[in-house]
Amino acid sequence: MHVSQLFIHPLKSAAGLSLESMLIEPRGPQHDRRWMLIDDNGRFVSGRELGALVKLSAIGTTRGLQLAWQGETLQVPRPANDAPRYRVSLWKDEINAALAEPAAHGWLSQRLQRPVRLVYMDEQAARPADPKYADPRQEVSFADGFPLLLVSEAAVEEVNQKAGGGIDARRFRPNIVVSGCAAHAEDSWKRLRIGELEFHNVKPCVRCVFTTVDADSGERDPRGEPLRSLKEYRRSERGITFGVNLIAVGAGRIALGNRVTVLE
Incomplete structure (x- = not known):
């Protein structure tokens, strides 16, 4: 087994970036989901209700965020340490995030055609992972719940066969895609090594309507796929699951082609 694709999403729900x-x-x-949009009430805005977000390109750097929308670009500087802060809500969590400059709010609101504000997760914006599944000292970005998400190529191929095609891995917003295993083999992995780094599988990823949003057009699949097909064979007590959430043991670099070894 080996790593076949790697992705990050610097702005939550915006287009993913393929990495080597x-x-x-x-x-x-690094740079994954460190930026997020919020509404007037401070609640996070995602592709579940705003599918057009996937058409927004966002590249994170140490200096800030580079946005691109239909040929127009904007450079957003990383907020300073003394930048205004805002208490934002992401599911059940409240995070003391840093507000981006006002020009970014206006630029994004105009193009997405709804009022939004842009926030950044700096070192002061601590957010612990769910203590039911992780060490209470484990932190997480603006990801839905855990630092990393892994899916297998075989699982994507299987749902394509059932759904009639047109579904690629990007629909599932993974960080790591693995080739060379059976469909959903990742469900049974407890510990694995990718390259020289060890990971723990903490729980299956429960899926929602965002999977029905086309990763290029931002439009909902008129068939309701892949969720419609997944309901038939991936429903569990947790919900409809696809892929697994991971936590890394330590820090390090992984790359395309890295061998994937199941340790437990």
Whole structure:
């Protein structure tokens, strides 16, 4: 088994970036989901209700965020340490995030055609992972719940066969895609090694309507796929699951082609 694809999503729910290698930090992959949009109430905005977000390109750097929308670009500087802060809500968590400059709010609101504000997760914006599944000292970015998400190529191929095609791995917003195993073999892995770095599988990933949003057009699949097919064979007590959430043991770099070894 080996790593066949790597992705990060610097802005939550925006377009993913394909990488050749990935630096794993305590909160997850470097630059992954460190930025997020919020509404007027401070609640996070995602592709579940705003599918057009997937058409927004976002590249994270140590200096800030580079946005691109239909040929227009904007450079957003990383907020300073004394930047205004805002208490934002992401599912059940509240995070003291840093606000981006006002020009970014206006630029994004105009293009997405709804009022939004852009926030950044700096070192002061601590967010622990769910203590039911992780050490209470484990932190996570603006990802839905855990630092990393892994899916297998075989699982994507299987749902394509059942759904009639048109579904690629990007629909599932993974960080790591693995080739060379059976469909959903990842469900049974407890510990694995990718390259020289060890990972723990903490729980299956429960899926929602965001999987029905086309990764290029931002439009909902008129068939309701792949969720419609997944309901038939991936429903469990947790919900409809696809892929697994991981936590890295330590920090390091992984790359395309790295061998994947199941340790337990």
